Structures are given as structure tokens and as C-alpha cells.
Amino acid sequence: MLFSTEFLSGLIGAIVGGVFSLLGSHYEVKRQSENQKLIDAENKLEARLLALNSIKMEITHNINQAEMFRIFLEEEEVDRLVFSEVKFISNFHSYKWSRHSDIIGMINYPTLVEKAESFYANVHLTNATNTIFIEGAINLSEKGNEVVILINDTIKILQENCNDFEVSS
Numbered sequence: 001m002l003f004s005t006e007f008l009s010g011l012i013g014a015i016v017g018g019v020f021s022l023l024g025s026h027y028e029v030k031r032q033s034e035n036q037k038l039i040d041a042e043n044k045l046e047a048r049l050l051a052l053n054s055i056k057m058e059i060t061h062n063i064n065q066a067e068m069f070r071i072f073l074e075e076e077e078v079d080r081l082v083f084s085e086v087k088f089i090s091n092f093h094s095y096k097w098s099r100h101s102d103i104i105g106m107i108n109y110p111t112l113v114e115k116a117e118s119f120y121a122n123v124h125l126t127n128a129t130n131t132i133f134i135e136g137a138i139n140l141s142e143k144g145n146e147v148v149i150l151i152n153d154t155i156k157i158l159q160e161n162c163n164d165f166e167v168s169s
Contacts, residue, residue: 045162048107049155051100055116056151058096062123063144065091070137080133090130092123092140107158112150119143 073081083090097120105113122140126132 042162045158047103048158051103052107052151052155052158054096055100055104056148058093059116059119059144059147059151062092062119063141063148066132066137066140066144069132070134070141073132073134073137078134080131082131084130090127090132092127094120094123094127107154109150109154112147112154115143115147115150119147 069081073079081088097116101113101116101120104116107113119140122136122143126136126140
């Protein structure tokens, strides 16, 4: 006999054990990969929600500033305000937009991106010219409110999709 019974028994045991180890490793790697994909999706969602909420807070601040200047212009019965002439500071912010606009762009909601870019173009124009007109204040308030509505809708959609994803996985 070429091989002893003990040798064949050991060889068969090693092959069977190796197959089970290989299958176990394969399923464990697959499970870890699926878990990592879920963690990545959750992190991506969290970053998007953070960006949306940060920008919404900044836009709300800018709307309040625009309304304050609109009221001031109406009460003073003037059509424009040059901040430096009256020792005012414009106080319109765009830091959050500068920081998070790339994340907003990845949400793939062109209407939100276009309206937010238009709003912030007006903010930058106001800051660059150091002047606000009553029409500009009204425009900033209206555009800002439109963007806030779109952000709220986007947040709701993202949260609903997240809930659907968690239930289906």
C-alpha cells in the first residue's frame, strides 16, 4: 500500500478542514465588506446632513441680516446703504457655504445647488461692494427662504432614504 491509513485520514481531515476554513474566511470577508459599505454610507449621509444644516443656519443668519437692513432702509427712507459711510458692518456670512458647497454638489440636486449659488453670489456682491440696496435686501430674503425650503426638503428625502436603506439591509 502506497499510503498508510493514518496518512490518508490525516490528509482527508486537512483537506476538509482547509475547505471549511476557506469558506468561513470567504463569508467573514464578505460580511465585513458589507458592514464597511453600510458604515461608509452612514458617514456619507452624516456629512451631507451636517453640511445642509450648517448652510441652512448660515442662510438663516443672512436672511435675518437682510431683513434688518431692509427695515432700516425703509425707516430711513433711503434706497441704499453704504456700510462704511454709516460705520456698519455688513455681517453677511459665506464661510459655511465655502466649506460645504462641494458636499452639497454631490447630493445631485441641481435646483438646490443653483439657487444656493445664486444666493451666495448676491451675498458676495453685497460684501464686495460694501453696499446694500433695498431691492437687494428683499432679493436676499426671498432667495434665502427658497434655499432653506429646498434644504429642508433635501434633508427630509435623505433621512427617508436612510430609513429605507436600514430597513432593507
